[in-house]
Amino acid sequence: MFPSENPAPLAPPAPQHPDHAVSRLRTQRLAASAKPFLARGSGGGRCAGCRLVASHCLCGLRPQVSTRAGVCLLMGDIEALKPSNTGWLVADVVADTWAFPWSRITVDPALLELLADPQWQPYVVFPGEFVEAERVVTDLQTEESSDEATAPGAKKKPLFVLLDGTWSEARKMFRKSPYLDRFPVLSLQPEAVVSNYRLRRSARENHFCTSEVAALCLALAGETHAANTLAAWLDVFTERYLSVKGWTRLDPGSETHQRLQALAALGGQGAGEGEGEDAAGLIPRVSRLEPAA
Numbered sequence: 001m002f003p004s005e006n007p008a009p010l011a012p013p014a015p016q017h018p019d020h021a022v023s024r025l026r027t028q029r030l031a032a033s034a035k036p037f038l039a040r041g042s043g044g045g046r047c048a049g050c051r052l053v054a055s056h057c058l059c060g061l062r063p064q065v066s067t068r069a070g071v072c073l074l075m076g077d078i079e080a081l082k083p084s085n086t087g088w089l090v091a092d093v094v095a096d097t098w099a100f101p102w103s104r105i106t107v108d109p110a111l112l113e114l115l116a117d118p119q120w121q122p123y124v125v126f127p128g129e130f131v132e133a134e135r136v137v138t139d140l141q142t143e144e145s146s147d148e149a150t151a152p153g154a155k156k157k158p159l160f161v162l163l164d165g166t167w168s169e170a171r172k173m174f175r176k177s178p179y180l181d182r183f184p185v186l187s188l189q190p191e192a193v194v195s196n197y198r199l200r201r202s203a204r205e206n207h208f209c210t211s212e213v214a215a216l217c218l219a220l221a222g223e224t225h226a227a228n229t230l231a232a233w234l235d236v237f238t239e240r241y242l243s244v245k246g247w248t249r250l251d252p253g254s255e256t257h258q259r260l261q262a263l264a265a266l267g268g269q270g271a272g273e274g275e276g277e278d279a280a281g282l283i284p285r286v287s288r289l290e291p292a293a
């Protein structure tokens with residue numbers, strides 16, 4: 001036997017495709033689709049892990065943080081299929097993220113089960129101005145868990161229910177999901193400035209994308225490191241997304257990338273509660289991928 005003159009090239013390292021709630025929902029939604037979904041600008045070899053073209057893939061940079069808080073995404077019909085959906089970024093970073101397709105007529109029993117789980121205190125995140133005042137809260141309650149498995153007096157963990165879709169879809173989800181009616185509505189007030197988490201964007205321009213909303217919720221829950229990491233992840237994603245569109249040049253050494261890397265380096269080393277933020281100068285740069293619906 002002679003060695004092959006053309007040995008097989010070494011396989012590239014396996015891409016770190018996330019197997020998370022939104023990627024699974026995307027797969028389900030694609031399978032259920034009668035016709036192939038053609039996203040604008042699709043084709044050209046998008047990475048299944050981050051939805052960007054291979055040259056701009058950011059899977060190798062994906063941070064993960066441990067949080068006490070959870071996120072439950074109710075997603076509009078094609079939301080999980082949009083390459084610009086930022087609920088995906090939440091699922092990238094926050095391990096306890098669930099995603100359910102929203103429908104006016106049916107509800108996934110797993111969603112009802114999650115909402116009824118005594119370890120969680122669900123909050124429906126929605127602008128308070130559209131809701132009866134008695135349901136609206138602007139801060140987290142500290143209700144004790146009724147779960148006997150947890151320590152007596154243990155606090156329930158916050159579960160942020162985010163309505164991920166266009167504004168018109170979100171309003172419909174809010175109005176036509178009776179199973180959400182018993183939960184407090186968390187009305188975010190970014191201008192009140194949650195400690196260590198600041199937005200550059202004018203408070204008047206208060207349409208936030210889903211991952212920004214999630215970051216604000218995490219900040220409110222005292223998960224500063226997670227909030228900043230998610231904000232930095234959105235920034236890096238946005239920078240690359242816009243670069244794919246040819247609006248900017250890809251610079252893997254940009255300030256945004258450095259900030260994400262600094263946060264990733266902090267990792268779980270006590271970076272959770274207000275430590276280390278100053279190290280990376282963490283003021284999230286807010287940007288928007290799509291015009292407000």
Ligand SMILES: [Zn+2]
Nearest residue numbers: 047050057059
């Ligand atoms: Zn990728």
